[in-house]
Amino acid sequence: MGLFAALNASVSGLRAQSNALENISGNIANSRTTGFKRVDTSFVDLVSNSNTSINAQRSGAVLSNSRQTNTVSGVVQRSDTGTHMAISGDGYFVVQKKIGEADGRPILEEVPYYTRRGDFSLDKDGYLVNGAGYYLNTIELDDTTGNPVGSVPTVLRVDNDFMEADATTEITYKGNLASYPQTTNADKNVVGSELMNPANYTNDPTVGGAGFVQAADETRFLADSIAGGAITAYTANGSTASVQMRWSKTSTSPDTWNLFYLTDSTATGANAKWRNVGQNYIFNATGELNPPLASVTVTSLTIDGVNLGNISLNHGGDGMTQFSNSNGNAKVNISQNGAAAGELLDVKISDTGKIVASYSNSKTRNIAEIPLASFNGDNYLARQDGGVFRQTEESGQAILGATGSIEGSATEASNTDIAEEFSKMIVTQQAYSANTRVLTTSKDMLQEIMQVIR
Structure with a gap:
């Protein structure tokens, strides 16, 4: 039965190598397919005479199985x-x-x-x-x-x-104020000319006073203060308000500053145009706030009729300093947490x-x-x-x-390696050709036996 077993083995080999070539061709075809996982081929030997003695065992036929590579990542x-x-x-x-x-x-x-x-x-x-x-x-x-x-x-x-609008609830405000502010009225030959003098105003605009600058006194106020930056803030319905700020130094013993914001750009006469945030910023000899001031809450901050509600000015504890600055201005960094409606x-x-x-x-x-x-x-x-x-x-x-x-x-990318697949294809082709030779040889041997019988 050896020749018939050889025929069966070669036929199974042809079938197995055909399956291997099918997997190789599929892998190559999908070498550019996103996320593709190649299919390898594994071969299993089939032994028909497993009950014979050890010395009579035969190699037998072959069966091909697909081996998945789902756990092998592509590039x-x-x-x-x-x-x-x-x-x-x-x-x-x-x-x-x-x-x-x-x-x-x-x-x-x-x-x-x-x-x-x-x-x-x-x-x-x-x-x-x-x-x-x-x-x-x-x-x-x-x-x-x-x-x-x-x-x-x-x-x-x-x-x-x-996206719905987000109301501004916090303005992060950090920066440095020049120890000697170069205001319009500042004159280093005149002691205290850089300071805001409440006596020069219709009402006291400082903390502890009326807390606002009348429209009629704006010219004087602008000459007694330096720009403190501006930022756009938002209400819950998406309305905007430009918060413009200015700093005035009110004392040098100790160094004290007041922060104002433009509350009504169209105000006239005795109406409030600039409003004090209501907090003295006091600096020590090393240019640090003393006492430290992490934040200031501005109650019902209103800009040109737009009420932003209570706004927290967040200074972060050490975010405000007073150091010498040859330009005599305020260098600030401002941001806020609100936003308009968005598409x-x-x-x-x-x-x-x-x-x-x-x-x-x-x-x-x-x-x-x-x-x-x-x-x-x-x-x-x-x-x-x-x-x-x-x-x-x-x-x-x-x-x-x-x-x-x-x-x-x-x-x-696909986890197919073209070079590897070509190598496997060459081996598969050689194995297939070898199996056909075995099949042909077995057929010739059977024909010889048939001629002997005749």
Whole structure:
């Protein structure tokens, strides 16, 4: 039976090498497919005479199996598209397949699929869809707290809604005041000419006095003060107000300053035009605030009829100093925490796995996080069209919370190595040719036997 066994073995070899070539061709064909996982071939020997003695054992036939490489990562490549993403390490994106459409909305298959293909982009309806047509599942985040809303991934739809305005509640104000302010009235030959003298005003504008400068005294006030910067603040409905500030030094024993803001640009006569924030800024000999002043609350700050409410001027404890400055001015750094209403401009994926929406008001918002699924038996997942996998009994259930991390503006390339595949193809071709020779030789030997019988 040796010749017949040889025939069977060579036929099985031809079949096995054909399967290997099929896998090689598929790998090469998908060498540029995003997130593709190549399929290798493993060979299993089949022994038909396993019950014979040790000295009579034969090599037998061969069977080919597919060996998955789902856990072998491809090279991560940078992308110019902000919604593209790649997984570094363990994990799969959770996606769903479109099976129809109703009222302009996609109907999705309820069964989740899993993929490493991360070339997602927003379609016309605001869904994140990858290059194979699968819809990304995410977990939405609460606008206020940033915490996840639920724990089950669902398909995200990004709406073109406006971001509501944020009212300004805090102005961060830091800087240095020149120890000798170069005001218009300042004259180093005249002692105290750089100071604000309340006696020169219709009412006392300093802290402890009336606390405001009348419109009729504005010219004098501008000559007694230096510019303190300006910033735009916002109300809850998005109205804006330009907060303009000026500093006046009121004393040199100790060095004391008062901060004013323009409350009514159209005020006339005895009406308040510049209002004092109501706080003495006292500096010691080393140019530091004494006592320290972390913040000042300006009650009902109103600019040209726009009431901003109570605003905290945040100095950060040591944010205000008084050092010598040859220019005699105030160098300040101002920012605030409010914003106007904003229109959606862009959506990107952060490296923390968050979907970040950017708005025209320069604000951003984390609208969802992207969960990653893992499996105990990755290589037992069932392959489907489009580079997705379906869980099987052998792979186990999907486990949300994979250890891998997401890289934004990137994609994972195919893990196919062209050079390696060509090497395997040459070996496969040689093995196939050798099997045909065995088959031909076995046939010739059988023919010789048949001629002897005749």
